[in-house]
Amino acid sequence: MKEYDVAADAVETIPITTSGDVVKARQAVRTLAQRTGLSLVNQTKLxxxxxxxxxxxxxYGGGGRARIAVVTQGGRTGVWARFEDEGPGIPDLDLALTDGWTSGSGMGLGxxxxRRLVDDFELESAPGKGTTVSVVKWAR
Amino acid sequence: MTQGEGSAELLDLMESRRDEFVQGWVRSVSGTLRGRLSAAEVAQELGEIYNALLGALKQGGLAGRGDHFSEVRSLLIELSRNRARQGFTPTETALCVFSLKQVLEEALVASPDGARSYLQLARLLDDLGLFTVEEHAKTREEIISSQAEQLLELSTPVVKLWDGILGVPLVGTLDSARTQVVMEKLLQGLLDSNSTHAIIDITGVPAVDTQVAQHLLKTVVAARMMGAQCIISGIRPQIAQTIVALGIEFGDIATKATLAAALHDALAEIDEASSLRKEGLL
Amino acid sequence: MTDRVPVLKIGQILLVSIQTDLEDQMVLDLQEDLSQRIVDTNAQGVVIDITALEIVDSFVGRMLATIASISRVLGSETVVVGMRPAVAMTLVELGLSLPGVRTALTLERGMEQIKRLNQNPSAPR
Incomplete structure (x- = not known):
């Protein structure tokens, strides 16, 4: 978070404990993306x-929270989102970022x-330490 | 920087002989205009800058990047931006500021403490001159990037070739920014014109490498997921050779040597659908 | 307690028009409902209209591919219609290409495609 300046309002936190919360989180992201003026394609990607x-x-994390905000950096504006959990963590980050690799029932594209859909992507995780993924999509 | 006696004298001088100095400054700058700006415009511009400079010097300090000089800097930004748009060179723009030194030089060197004041002022003006050059460069960069964007829009037309068939003649190098624009325009075009076929003609693309092929592939796959077929045409013999030599996989994507051949294929498919419709089979 | 996506029957075709932002459970329910309805109605084909969907993520993408495969096993064809340009571009970037799924631009063309497939079962995708 230290690299970016939070613009307009503070960080919004959305707890994620049900699949309905996932829908809520992505709707909140869409609202911010629209307000920030991201193009339709970039909104959809984010x-x-x-x-x-x-x-x-x-x-995989057994629930957690999403934190989202409008951020600025060097004159450009974007939408920042961070997904945090206190789950089992990811033992091998490189492997987890490989197409087609999955620990669960997914397609392994998550x-x-x-990562391909956003501009900035940061993954922090260790076994037993939970997982945090931060992403930013910048308005062009 | 502390305000020495020299500065006080400089201030008096600049205040009392304001009109004379501004006139001299305008005269020396006007010589470099070559008709791109009127003398009246320059007089107004420089008059404002002179006043702001005087105001900043009164408040103390000779640090051109300091808070006192914010008004001076904003006026200089405006000047640099205008000059950059009107096609002035960075040197010409910086000379606008530097020429004030010459005007003040004669008046200052005559007085006993003048040399010191002159050097202080010269340092300040040098700094402000550099500032205009930076702003000039910044504006030029903005102009270049907005032109690049316009070029991107201009160079990717989507045309209707037939009822239900769109054509995208690509000219120039395909990078990922360009692919994004092409893809967006093509997919929206398919929807708007209710077209089931698109022909991407790459006759004007100088080289096809793995990355370009990847970009084309993405476009074709996206169109297919929307329910339209893409044909890639205009594959010149040397490009075909590169494609094979590099081992690029186009998968099940239809490719044709010429736009005519691609159009022929697309028409045949459309014909088949419409004849089925006529026979009442659909 | 979650809503279910309605499955409509028009002649020999089953029509699913997805109008809301899908929760994962709704996606799984739809997959189950459709398989059941294909068998019950002996439908010729299934048309899934996603015109209203603002996003299709890997979960929904996988559901579309699975339904297409299930319906094929049950002797009917699935056509997905109305994918938005932004959604298509996003899916490509995500790495999904829905290779086994038939697609059409509009609902009308999707229905035509199913009729055509039933006239000529060997027609290419």
């Missing part, structure tokens, strides 16, 4: 990434796909 990451938080 909301889809949020959906993938929110589902990961719920399914993390690697989400």
């Amino acid at each position: 909301v889809t990434a949020a959906s993938e990451l929110g589902r990961n938080t719920l399914m 993390l690697s796909g989400a």
Whole structure:
């Protein structure tokens, strides 16, 4: 969070404990993306990434929260979203970011796909330490 | 920087002989205009800057990047931006500021403490001159990037070739920014014109490497998921050779040597659908 | 307690028009409902209209592919219609291409495609 300046209002936190919360989180991301003036394609990419990451938080992290905000950096504005959980964590980050690799029942496109859909992507995780994924999509 | 006696004298001088200095400044700048700006415009511009400069010097300090000089800097930003748009070179723009030194030089060197004041002022003006050059460059960069964007829009037309068939003649290099624009325009075009076929003609694309092929592939797959078929045409012999040599996989994507051949294929498919419709089979 | 997506029957075709932002459970329910309805009605085909969907993520994408495969096993064809350009571009970037799924631009064309497939079962996708 230290790299970006939070613009307009403070960070919004959405708890993720049910699949309905995942829908709420991605709708909140869409509202911010529209307000920030992201193009329709970029809105769609960001909301889809949020959906993938929110589902990961719920399914693999056993629930957690999404934190979203409008951020600025060097004159550009974007939407920042962070998905946090206190779940089992990911032992091998490189492997987790490989297309087609999955620990569960998914297609294995969640993390690697989400990374391709956003501009900035940061994954922090260790076994037993939970998982945090932060993403930013910048308005052009 | 502390305000020495030299500065006080400089201030008096600049205040009392304001009109004379501004006139001299305008005269020396006007010589470089070559008709791009009127003398009256320059007089107004420089008059404002002179006043702001005087105001900043009164408040103390000779630090051109400091808070006192914010008004001076905003006026200089405006000047640099205008100059950059009107096609002035960075040197010409910076000379606008530097020429004030020459005007003040004669008046200052004549007085006993003048040399010191002059050097202080020269340092300040040098700094402000550099500032205009930076702003000039910044504006030029903005102009270049907005032109690049316009070019991107201009260079990717989507045309209707036939009822139900769109054509996208690609000219120039395909990078990911360009692919994004092409894809967006093509997919929206399919929807708007209710077209089931699109022909992407790459006759004007100088080279096809793995990355370009990847971009084309993405476009074709996206169109297919919307329910439209894409044909890639205009594959020149040397491009076909590169494609094979690089081992690029186009998968099940239809490719044709010429736009005519692609159009022929697309028409045949559309014909088949419409004849089925006529026979009442659909 | 979650809503279910309605499955409509028009002649020999089952029509699913998804109008709301889908929760994962609704996606799973729909998959189950459709399989059951295909068997019950002996439908020729299934048309899934996603015109109103603002996003399709990997979960929904997988559901579309699974329904297409299930319906094929049950002797009917599935056509997905109305995918938005932004959704298509996002799916490609995500890495999904829905290779086994038939698609059409509009609902009308989707219904035509199913009729055509039943006239000529060997027609290419």
